[in-house]
Amino acid sequence: MAIGIAKRAKAIKPSPTLAMAAKAKAMKAQGIDVVDFGVGEPDFDTPENVKQAGIKAIQTGFTKYTPAGGTDELKDAVIEKFKRDNGLAYEKSQVLISCGAKHSLYNIAEAIFDAGDEVIIPSPYWVSYPDQVLLNDATPVIVETTEQEGFRISAAKLEKAVTAKTKAIVLNSPSNPTGLAYDRKTLEEIAAVAVKHKIYVISDEIYEKLVYDGFKHYSIASLGPEIKDLTIVVNGVSKSHAMTGWRIGYAAGPKDVITAMANIQSQSTSNPTSISQKASVEALRGPQDFLAGMNAEFDKRRTYMVERLNRMPGVSCIKPVGAFYAFPNVSKLYGKTAAGRTIRNSSDMAAYLLEEAKVALVSGDSFGADAYIRLSYATSLENITKGLDRIEAAVKNLK
Numbered sequence: 001m002a003i004g005i006a007k008r009a010k011a012i013k014p015s016p017t018l019a020m021a022a023k024a025k026a027m028k029a030q031g032i033d034v035v036d037f038g039v040g041e042p043d044f045d046t047p048e049n050v051k052q053a054g055i056k057a058i059q060t061g062f063t064k065y066t067p068a069g070g071t072d073e074l075k076d077a078v079i080e081k082f083k084r085d086n087g088l089a090y091e092k093s094q095v096l097i098s099c100g101a102k103h104s105l106y107n108i109a110e111a112i113f114d115a116g117d118e119v120i121i122p123s124p125y126w127v128s129y130p131d132q133v134l135l136n137d138a139t140p141v142i143v144e145t146t147e148q149e150g151f152r153i154s155a156a157k158l159e160k161a162v163t164a165k166t167k168a169i170v171l172n173s174p175s176n177p178t179g180l181a182y183d184r185k186t187l188e189e190i191a192a193v194a195v196k197h198k199i200y201v202i203s204d205e206i207y208e209k210l211v212y213d214g215f216k217h218y219s220i221a222s223l224g225p226e227i228k229d230l231t232i233v234v235n236g237v238s239k240s241h242a243m244t245g246w247r248i249g250y251a252a253g254p255k256d257v258i259t260a261m262a263n264i265q266s267q268s269t270s271n272p273t274s275i276s277q278k279a280s281v282e283a284l285r286g287p288q289d290f291l292a293g294m295n296a297e298f299d300k301r302r303t304y305m306v307e308r309l310n311r312m313p314g315v316s317c318i319k320p321v322g323a324f325y326a327f328p329n330v331s332k333l334y335g336k337t338a339a340g341r342t343i344r345n346s347s348d349m350a351a352y353l354l355e356e357a358k359v360a361l362v363s364g365d366s367f368g369a370d371a372y373i374r375l376s377y378a379t380s381l382e383n384i385t386k387g388l389d390r391i392e393a394a395v396k397n398l399k
């Protein structure tokens with residue numbers, strides 16, 4: 001046999017959001033003043049008490065291997081969090097600590113997908129879901145949801161997409177990229193379909209804590225014992241505690257799935273960083289007042305950004321209730337021309353805005369929704385004002 005790259009590795013592409021970040025960074029390094037709306041992480045610093053817990057871990061020599069699936073101390077803190085925030089009871093054997101929520105999601109994919117399995121992914125979706133399915137030889141089944149539906153898959157649409165091969169559905173609420181979220185009633189209806197057909201629900205709740213306008217987040221796993229037995233909940237400290245670089249996420253679910261994930265992790269990465277685990281215990285158990293301050297700031301930026309986007313000709317944007325992204329529809333501008341180029345789709349739009357307006361953002365096609373672009377408001381109000389001024393001018397130039 002010839003040498004070469006495996007089929008599954010050839011089937012995937014690098015994360016487009018990380019690629020966009022790299023391009024904007026390269027332009028900045030050349031001295032170009034780029035306003036960056038591409039970022040997928042809070043612009044706030046990790047809270048001081050959490051940093052101190054990490055420093056203390058180093059100073060007291062907590063710098064060796066821990067159990068591969070995470071320390072008992074952090075698992076206990078995660079169990080307390082699920083009880084307190086979601087009314088969910090788990091045992092330690094049902095919890096796994098990983099190197100970020102993305103790693104938790106990947107472990108799930110490896111643990112439950114076989115070749116031939118179908119995995120339902122509502123679009124717009126977070127960029128990594130389809131590729132993680134492909135990396136495990138299964139088939140992503142993309143089900144489009146619309147703005148009019150609040151970007152929520154209905155039970156009826158889900159029911160239609162289910163086949164004998166369906167293994168799981170991936171839910172993400174609040175959502176990256178749309179910023180919208182599932183209400184309790186829709187979750188109950190989806191749960192009924194999942195229970196009826198016995199399909200797993202992979203519930204990515206990483207933005208649980210970043211909600212506005214009094215929105216109440218429910219974990220689908222909390223809606224009854226039957227759906228709990230089918231759901232793997234994924235969460236982490238990256239977004240809630242501005243800890244993206246620390247790389248700690250976690251999953252909770254049926255014991256057999258968690259055991260398989262733990263075995264995979266023990267043969268691949270081993271434990272998440274010991275120091276980060278100590279810091280995450282403090283993040284989950286320590287004072288939570290950091291969050292109110294961060295959310296109040298995000299809320300201000302959200303309102304400002306969405307109002308301004310809606311005032312631009314050809315642009316419309318629903319107001320998000322969670323996360324830190326605006327996801328405006330810009331398809332009315334497709335077919336228009338400026339600076340000698342015609343904007344045909346979301347990637348043309350992203351390229352136009354980067355090169356002509358010096359604003360970095362992510363095209364909707366990366367999320368399976370070509371009518372849209374994604375702007376992160378995890379940057380200062382000053383930057384947001386400057387970036388939106390530039391976008392407005394660029395949009396008005398389109399004829």
Ligand SMILES: *Cc1c(COP(=O)(O)O)cnc(C)c1O
Pocket residue numbers: 040099100101102103126172175176204206236237238239244247248249
């Ligand atoms: C940021 C993000 C993650 C990954 O978070 P990490 O814990 O840093 O790996 C997972 N899902 C969604 C939807 C995200 O936006």
